[in-house]
Amino acid sequence: MLNNTSNSFSFTVKACDPVTAARAATLSTPHGEIETPIFMPVGTQATVKALTPTQLEELGAQIVLANTYHLYLRPGSDLVEQAGGLQRFMGWEHSILTDSGGFQIFSLADTLKVDDEGVSFSSIIDGSHHRWRPEDTMRIQNELGSDIIMQLDQCPPWPSSRDAVTQAVARSASWARRCRVAQQNPQQALFGIVQGGTFLDLRLESIERLLDIETSDDTGAFEGFGIGGYSVGEPHAVMLETLGEVACALPADRPRYLMGVGNPTTLVRAIALGVDMFDCVLPTRIARTGTVFSSEGRLNLRNARFTRDFGPLDSACHCPTCTQFTRAYLRHLVMSKEILAAVLLSQHNLFYLLDLMRRARHAVLQGRYGSFLADWESSPASHDF
Amino acid sequence: MLNNTSNSFSFTVKACDPVTAARAATLSTPHGEIETPIFMPVGTQATVKALTPTQLEELGAQIVLANTYHLYLRPGSDLVEQAGGLQRFMGWEHSILTDSGGFQIFSLADTLKVDDEGVSFSSIIDGSHHRWRPEDTMRIQNELGSDIIMQLDQCPPWPSSRDAVTQAVARSASWARRCRVAQQNPQQALFGIVQGGTFLDLRLESIERLLDIETSDDTGAFEGFGIGGYSVGEPHAVMLETLGEVACALPADRPRYLMGVGNPTTLVRAIALGVDMFDCVLPTRIARTGTVFSSEGRLNLRNARFTRDFGPLDSACHCPTCTQFTRAYLRHLVMSKEILAAVLLSQHNLFYLLDLMRRARHAVLQGRYGSFLADWESSPASHDF
Numbered sequence: 001m002l003n004n005t006s007n008s009f010s011f012t013v014k015a016c017d018p019v020t021a022a023r024a025a026t027l028s029t030p031h032g033e034i035e036t037p038i039f040m041p042v043g044t045q046a047t048v049k050a051l052t053p054t055q056l057e058e059l060g061a062q063i064v065l066a067n068t069y070h071l072y073l074r075p076g077s078d079l080v081e082q083a084g085g086l087q088r089f090m091g092w093e094h095s096i097l098t099d100s101g102g103f104q105i106f107s108l109a110d111t112l113k114v115d116d117e118g119v120s121f122s123s124i125i126d127g128s129h130h131r132w133r134p135e136d137t138m139r140i141q142n143e144l145g146s147d148i149i150m151q152l153d154q155c156p157p158w159p160s161s162r163d164a165v166t167q168a169v170a171r172s173a174s175w176a177r178r179c180r181v182a183q184q185n186p187q188q189a190l191f192g193i194v195q196g197g198t199f200l201d202l203r204l205e206s207i208e209r210l211l212d213i214e215t216s217d218d219t220g221a222f223e224g225f226g227i228g229g230y231s232v233g234e235p236h237a238v239m240l241e242t243l244g245e246v247a248c249a250l251p252a253d254r255p256r257y258l259m260g261v262g263n264p265t266t267l268v269r270a271i272a273l274g275v276d277m278f279d280c281v282l283p284t285r286i287a288r289t290g291t292v293f294s295s296e297g298r299l300n301l302r303n304a305r306f307t308r309d310f311g312p313l314d315s316a317c318h319c320p321t322c323t324q325f326t327r328a329y330l331r332h333l334v335m336s337k338e339i340l341a342a343v344l345l346s347q348h349n350l351f352y353l354l355d356l357m358r359r360a361r362h363a364v365l366q367g368r369y370g371s372f373l374a375d376w377e378s379s380p381a382s383h384d385f
Numbered sequence: 386m387l388n389n390t391s392n393s394f395s396f397t398v399k400a401c402d403p404v405t406a407a408r409a410a411t412l413s414t415p416h417g418e419i420e421t422p423i424f425m426p427v428g429t430q431a432t433v434k435a436l437t438p439t440q441l442e443e444l445g446a447q448i449v450l451a452n453t454y455h456l457y458l459r460p461g462s463d464l465v466e467q468a469g470g471l472q473r474f475m476g477w478e479h480s481i482l483t484d485s486g487g488f489q490i491f492s493l494a495d496t497l498k499v500d501d502e503g504v505s506f507s508s509i510i511d512g513s514h515h516r517w518r519p520e521d522t523m524r525i526q527n528e529l530g531s532d533i534i535m536q537l538d539q540c541p542p543w544p545s546s547r548d549a550v551t552q553a554v555a556r557s558a559s560w561a562r563r564c565r566v567a568q569q570n571p572q573q574a575l576f577g578i579v580q581g582g583t584f585l586d587l588r589l590e591s592i593e594r595l596l597d598i599e600t601s602d603d604t605g606a607f608e609g610f611g612i613g614g615y616s617v618g619e620p621h622a623v624m625l626e627t628l629g630e631v632a633c634a635l636p637a638d639r640p641r642y643l644m645g646v647g648n649p650t651t652l653v654r655a656i657a658l659g660v661d662m663f664d665c666v667l668p669t670r671i672a673r674t675g676t677v678f679s680s681e682g683r684l685n686l687r688n689a690r691f692t693r694d695f696g697p698l699d700s701a702c703h704c705p706t707c708t709q710f711t712r713a714y715l716r717h718l719v720m721s722k723e724i725l726a727a728v729l730l731s732q733h734n735l736f737y738l739l740d741l742m743r744r745a746r747h748a749v750l751q752g753r754y755g756s757f758l759a760d761w762e763s764s765p766a767s768h769d770f
Contacts, residue, residue, distance in 0.1 A: 046717065050724040053709070075692070075717045083695055083713060091709045307460070310468055324438070324476045328468060332431065332460045339435040342724055 009147075009189045009223050011255050017363075019370035021248055021274035024361045027224075027255055029095045029147035030187050031087060034062045036255065036276040037360050039267065039353040040097060042284065045070050046080070046090040049284045050342040051350070053092045058320065059351045060358065063095035063148075065279045068141055069104035073123050077143035085145025097279070098146040100137045100179075100193075102153055103228075103260075114154065116171060134178040142185055150226055151179040153193040158234040165197040168229075173209035180219045189223030191257060194250070197229055200242045207249050224255040227275070231261045236385050240269060247274035264293055264356055265385035268376045271360050272369060278357075283349035288342045290334035293352040297383045301331040301345075319351035394532075394574045394608050396640050402748075404755030406633055406659035409746045412609075412640055414480040414532035415572050416472060419447045421640065422656045422745050424647070424738040425482060425664040430455050431465070431475040434669050435727040436735070438477045443705065444736045445743065448480035448533075450664045453526055454489035458508050462528035470530025482533040482664070485522045485564075485578075488540055488613075488645075499539065501556060519563040527570055535611055536564040538578040543619040550582040553614075558594035565604045574608035576642060579635070582614055585627045592634050609640040612660070616646045621770050625654060632659035649678055649741055650770035653761045656745050657754060663742075668734035673727045675719035678737040682768045686716040686730075704736035 013025045027034040041048045041056065044067045048056055056064065066086055071077060083089040086096050102119070105112065109121035118133035132140075134152045141149035153172040156165050176192045183190045192210040196203030207225075214221045227246060230239045243258070247270075250256050255276045261267065262280020270278070283293065290301040294314040299306075309327040321330070321344040333341035363372035376382050398410045412419040426433045426441065429452045433441055441449065451471055456462060468474040471481050487504070490497065494506035503518035517525075519537040526534035538557040541550050561577045568575045577595040581588030592610075599606045612631060615624045628643070632655075635641050640661045646652065647665020655663070668678070675686040679699040684691075694712040706715070706729040718726035748757035761767050 045721045045723055046714070047721075047723050047725045050728070052705075052725065052728060054705075074721060075713070079693060079713065082693060083711065089711075089714055091714070308464060308467060320437075320439075326468065326474075328460070328464065329431070329474055329476070336430045336432075336459060338430055338432050339724055339727055340432045340437065343435070343437065343728070 008187055015365045017369035018367050020272040022271045022364045022369040024364040031095045031147055034095055037271045037357045038277050039357050040065045040279040041350050042279055042281045050346045060354045065097045068098045069101035072140050073125050077140045081143040096146040097148040098141050098144050100150040100152040103155055134175040135182040138179050138182040148189045150191050151176045151193050153228055155229050158232045160197055165199055165202055169195050169202050169206045176210055177213045180213055191224040191226045192222040193226040193228045195229045198238055203246045204249055225250045226257045226259050228259045244273035263385040265382050272373050283353055284346045287345035287349045292345055293349050295381050297380045301334045306331040313348055319348050321348040393572055400750045402754035403752050405657040407656045407749045407754040409749040416480045416532055419480055421661040422742045423662055424742050425450045426735050427664055427666045435731045445739045450482045453483045454486035457525050458510050462525045466528040481531040483526050483529050483531040485535040485537045487537045519560040520567040523564050523567040533574045535576050536561045536578050538613055540614050543617045545582055550584055550587055554580050554587050554591045561595055562598045565598055576609040576611045577607040578611040578613045580614045583623055588631045589634055610635045611642045611644050613644045629658035648770045650767050657758050668738055669731045672730035672734045677730055678734050680766050682765045686719045691716040698733055704733050706733040
């Protein structure tokens, strides 16, 4: 049994599927145990949009993600620190992961300059200028007080030239080293991030560079690994060509987190390839447009066929929305632009993914993830990716 | 002890305050008992904006109001009937009151024609033309299946000439008679509505006409009375000049419902004058702009002084928002335009009024509403009206 314990964190693999690379593990943080595979709802501005922490608990969420870039700009990481950290600030007593902010800087900034030392960018809120070195995002995430923090990395868009991706791999590795040196807070786990785009050799080089840091420096190991740079616009099949080899090239004794992926089918497939953790705004974002995951595939409640449909949203689902409300009522809320539509549909979509992860874990523990995957692929729900 | 039982409804006065006209009663409907004085959250489109039925229950809501005009236009009262009625449609198992739709027709319609037979108006959604006679709103509210339904009335704006108000009183009385004749569903209580603007003699004439219908016709009594035509723009003090005499001129054995009033101080004062029921969009509407009721008076969280205020919204309040979140966090949600701001502030504002009603009732039951009122008038919260 694989077991990695570092400071206040541990990762214990409970079972490996005999047919696929799927695994079930327990990740411990200072704020509780997380059973993997796990989906992490995204709470960009220290709130998972439309839901209370109590509702998130009732859905079975075990860890949420918050965005360092947004919280740094508003309300400010110093204010969050003064509030006693993110958990106390947002009233969520369980684990929290923060990203480095790098992804938002690269994708949202109007003005952006990146060099080997760091990034300069202007605020989307007030246009003010900011300069982040790798050490700055460590300090900011330290102020936020999350359990798991991410290194600053450079995520190239798709498609990018091999040269551009090579440079991003080198720069991300250099920043990983500086983050690992800077981050010495025993209450926070630091994840290194694999880049390399769709080039398998660059992906493997990226992993090698991260592992080099662990062995050559005296600063300790990474407590886990993010797999970044996927789901940035490339076709679904292109990601799957390399993801399996990338995941399995990462140390088996630490969690593997596929960043920014949230459609059900990719989750099911990525678990088979050895991935443990996921996050994405997809479930809550599509909920706000009236769209839901379901065992029949994705549904948009604006469709007139739901007008007098007095059945549940998804008859296979046991979430609070599906057990209390009809499609006709939910469609009425969507058409009336009612806030409650966002609440109830976000609730359903998050439960859908969280429950999918629970069932996936159960299948791994029973050694039947291969048939779980096969069942999924032959179901109408598999069209959702 | 006053007791009025009609069909599936009863109204039992439990206590009358010795000093004021305040009273504590129990109103029974087919969906439960309501302890008065009571505030009814408004669920315009079959949803109290931003809140789930479960959250409403946790706040202690006993009855909600839904708007006939809006539900008639979307999703249609026939659809609500097909869903099994409003309760089943919106997942709220307790009592529901619907208004007649008249107030929205008069205030929202682009094109409006009113005559003694009824009103013609065009839809705010698609411009389609509609004609309602008093019998139509009875039929529509019957399809909606609410517990308490309101007569069609004509509510003149403020200021209106004595002639205009006289005509509205006569027309409302004529429509009251027709509604009383048309409404014979034993599962629904019909409330007549008092009009008369700020003219006390017209108010008393309006009441006399309603009571005439009960004695001269063979159609049964009104199960309660709405006091309409106040809070339509007149100064607060002007309403209070006549409200007490109006309330006490109504039969003591039936509930008195002051329509469209929701600020805490007016509620406290109106209870002293003998009013039992209230509704208003105010608590949820101001919540969506970042404004809350509090024991310190009304607060707007956009104010910069709350930026680093890590205390509760209202230290005197026990609602889920005040016990779990700080002013700094709530302000952050407001400034970030997060949906959760609307949820948490609506929750607080409704709890604030519901709890105020519970405390008012308790004071009446203990025979000390006079001192309850005096305490309120000397508190900072009394500035809120």
